[in-house]
Amino acid sequence: MAIKTKWLVSHACGHQETHDLGGKPADKRAGYAAWLARTDCRACWQASRTPSKEWLAEQAAELDTWETTAEMPPLEGSEKAVTWGRQCRHDLLVGAYSALVTDAADLDDDSWLAQVEIPARRIGRASWWIDNRDTDTVDILELLEVAQGDETAGICENPA
Numbered sequence: 797m798a799i800k801t802k803w804l805v806s807h808a809c810g811h812q813e814t815h816d817l818g819g820k821p822a823d824k825r826a827g828y829a830a831w832l833a834r835t836d837c838r839a840c841w842q843a844s845r846t847p848s849k850e851w852l853a854e855q856a857a858e859l860d861t862w863e864t865t866a867e868m869p870p871l872e873g874s875e876k877a878v879t880w881g882r883q884c885r886h887d888l889l890v891g892a893y894s895a896l897v898t899d900a901a902d903l904d905d906d907s908w909l910a911q912v913e914i915p916a917r918r919i920g921r922a923s924w925w926i927d928n929r930d931t932d933t934v935d936i937l938e939l940l941e942v943a944q945g946d947e948t949a950g951i952c953e954n955p956a
């Protein structure tokens with residue numbers, strides 16, 4: 797009788813997950829499944845990992861580089877809000893760039909600059925970026941247009 801390749805494992809965290817052990821020798825699968833049962837499932841394992849200092853430093857460096865390249869001015873707000881707002885602005889705009897320019901080719905680089913990057917530079921309030929962090933990339937053009945007349949965005953006509 798062939799030894800099964802798909803094993804439903806009850807993990808230590810309480811979740812069940814099916815594992816394909818087809819890559820393991822048939823006589824090792826039961827032992828491997830027993831070992832898996834003593835570990836957390838993939839989602840819990842990932843959630844429990846605390847980001848390393850190196851990883852955080854890398855993220856911070858990437859953010860700095862992006863802000864310099866995109867000429868994004870500093871944000872206003874409390875220290876906490878600024879930290880989070882910078883990340884939100886980066887994630888939103890980088891996501892929109894790949895969706896609108898790289899993937900869909902809806903915009904070329906000049907239109908991206910005129911319709912997204914320049915209006916985005918004027919929005920100085922960290923809280924505005926935090927509030928709008930979940931905006932769909934397809935809505936970003938409209939969002940930025942509306943923001944230009946929105947007091948809560950902290951519009952600055954000539955960002956440094």
Ligand SMILES: [Zn+2]
Pocket residue numbers: 807809810811836837838839840841
């Ligand atoms: Zn789990």
